[in-house]
Amino acid sequence: MVYNKRVxxxxxxxxxxxxxxxxxVKNANGSASFKIGKTWAIAGVYGPREVVPRFMANPRHGIxxxxxTMMPFSGSGERIKPGRSRRAQEISxxxxxxxxPVVDLSAFxxxxxxxxxxxxxxxxxxxxxxxxxxxxxxxxxxxxxxxMVSSVAVGQxxxxxxxxxxxxxxxxxxxxxxxxxxxxxxxxxxxxLQMDGEISKEDLLKALELxxxxxxxxxxxxxxxxxxxxxxxxxxx
Amino acid sequence: MIVNKETIAELAKENxxxxxxxxxxxxxxxxxxxxxxxxxxxxxxxxxxxxVVMAGVKLSIEKPYNDTPDEGGIMINAELSxxxxxxxxxxxxxxxxxxxxxxxxxxxxxxxxxDLKKLCIEPGEKAWFVIVDIISINDDGNLLxxxxxxxxxxxxxxxxxxxxxxxxxIDYKQKTDKSLPLxxxxxxxxxxxxxxxxxxxxxxxxxxxxxxxxxxxxxAKGTISALQKGGDVALxxxxxxxxxxxxxxxxxxxxxxxxxxxxxxx
Numbered sequence: 001m002v003y004n005k006r007v008x009x010x011x012x013x014x015x016x017x018x019x020x021x022x023x024x025v026k027n028a029n030g031s032a033s034f035k036i037g038k039t040w041a042i043a044g045v046y047g048p049r050e051v052v053p054r055f056m057a058n059p060r061h062g063i064x065x066x067x068x069t070m071m072p073f074s075g076s077g078e079r080i081k082p083g084r085s086r087r088a089q090e091i092s093x094x095x096x097x098x099x100x101p102v103v104d105l106s107a108f109x110x111x112x113x114x115x116x117x118x119x120x121x122x123x124x125x126x127x128x129x130x131x132x133x134x135x136x137x138x139x140x141x142x143x144x145x146x147x148m149v150s151s152v153a154v155g156q157x158x159x160x161x162x163x164x165x166x167x168x169x170x171x172x173x174x175x176x177x178x179x180x181x182x183x184x185x186x187x188x189x190x191x192x193l194q195m196d197g198e199i200s201k202e203d204l205l206k207a208l209e210l211x212x213x214x215x216x217x218x219x220x221x222x223x224x225x226x227x228x229x230x231x232x233x234x235x236x237x
Numbered sequence: 238m239i240v241n242k243e244t245i246a247e248l249a250k251e252n253x254x255x256x257x258x259x260x261x262x263x264x265x266x267x268x269x270x271x272x273x274x275x276x277x278x279x280x281x282x283x284x285x286x287x288x289v290v291m292a293g294v295k296l297s298i299e300k301p302y303n304d305t306p307d308e309g310g311i312m313i314n315a316e317l318s319x320x321x322x323x324x325x326x327x328x329x330x331x332x333x334x335x336x337x338x339x340x341x342x343x344x345x346x347x348x349x350x351x352d353l354k355k356l357c358i359e360p361g362e363k364a365w366f367v368i369v370d371i372i373s374i375n376d377d378g379n380l381l382x383x384x385x386x387x388x389x390x391x392x393x394x395x396x397x398x399x400x401x402x403x404x405x406x407i408d409y410k411q412k413t414d415k416s417l418p419l420x421x422x423x424x425x426x427x428x429x430x431x432x433x434x435x436x437x438x439x440x441x442x443x444x445x446x447x448x449x450x451x452x453x454x455x456x457a458k459g460t461i462s463a464l465q466k467g468g469d470v471a472l473x474x475x476x477x478x479x480x481x482x483x484x485x486x487x488x489x490x491x492x493x494x495x496x497x498x499x500x501x502x503x
Binding site: 025028031038043046069071072074076077078079083118120121122123 | 273278291294316318368377
């Protein structure tokens with residue numbers, strides 16, 4: 001009943017190796033690449049720009065729109081048919097809500113900020129990688145923000161609370177819970193919270209404590225990616 | 238950069254362009270990275286100038302078509318993701334994406350670049366079907382040629398997944414070392430007519446200034462396997478002849494770059 005050795009040998013609070021880079025899509029106003037293990041998200045931000053269709057426009061403030069897309073060859077099984085699945089729509093919606101608390105679009109009435117996320121390869125944790133990439137891209141685009149959002153999954157595998165489950169852990173033959181979390185850096189508030197599986201309240205709270213440590217590691221990397229792009233001696237900018 | 242069409246047209250007349258290339262020069266370097274996606278059977282990222290495209294191959298086992306019971310199949314699909322350009326919209330593929338996919342598809346299909354008979358497992362029952370998905374990441378012109386190169390690079394690096402001999406199920410997480418039966422290396426090259434002059438590999442601004450364009454898919458022997466004329470201006474036979482010559486020359490240049498790129502990887 002004790003899951004004390006993770007399937008890939010990581011420590012229980014250890015994230016998979018991560019890589020992040022800002023400014024990877026030239027045409028976009030802001031962009032980022034975020035890799036965690038074998039999951040890879042590329043985010044591009046366009047806007048603030050005119051809202052199409054017009055009826056979505058809000059005269060009081062700008063709106064934030066996310067578009068999450070797994071490339072057809074990015075799933076670990078069969079090809080994924082292109083087109084927006086129910087899953088992709090739901091993830092796009094929770095992404096918007098995860099980022100909304102830090103993005104201030106009050107200066108851009110009737111405008112939209114579009115965030116497009118493409119995933120070339122995946123191995124669990126895709127919505128978290130998408131949010132972490134999107135947040136770097138928003139900052140890269142110069143969108144007014146109050147804080148950073150960092151996202152990673154936590155969960156419980158056979159009674160042990162762990163950070164950043166990979167696919168093999170998600171499908172471990174025992175009681176497993178996968179809890180994608182997004183956290184605001186300064187306030188430690190949670191702006192994304194979902195769960196698949198089963199967990200006790202005690203373990204849930206333990207997992208959410210672990211999420212603070214785990215998202216902090218993501219945050220450090222996000223900041224590093226932005227600093228690298230905006231370093232004073234970087235000729236590209 | 239915002240420039241009007243007239244500037245580009247004037248320059249073209251003097252064999253000049255915005256970035257100091259000659260009209261028939263590709264942007265350099267041609268960057269080809271393969272196996273960028275562990276979930277695809279084969280994949281590539283190609284960057285020419287600031288145009289970036291990713292392509293991935295997925296294989297599946299299907300029942301062959303009734304009229305070709307001893308053959309597998311191949312299909313090329315393209316998604317012009319709105320991440321790549323402020324001009325692309327979210328939603329189902331538009332005309333540009335459909336045309337791009339169909340022209341790249343014809344170049345590969347009509348050349349019989351993949352030996353479909355070798356994809357057959359059991360006549361009338363089971364055969365491998367190949368789908369190449371092309372995704373634009375950044376559009377700074379000449380997406381079609383870049384997409385064609387990415388598709389070929391992905392096909393060249395694809396490996397069959399392991400099939401369970403008992404159940405016949407595909408284990409996508411394990412690859413064999415068997416490559417696709419690729420017999421040829423067709424590549425599409427698009428030649429643009431700008432103010433009477435012929436141009437290759439335009440950036441986005443240049444792409445808006447053309448009168449007519451001709452995409453030519455060709456293999457290493459110079460056999461043409463796809464043609465697509467675009468634009469509102471008609472072309473003479475003589476012009477088409479010159480365009481094909483230039484396209485064949487550029488295709489062979491890109492094929493060499495591809496060979497170099499794949500060697501680098503090993």
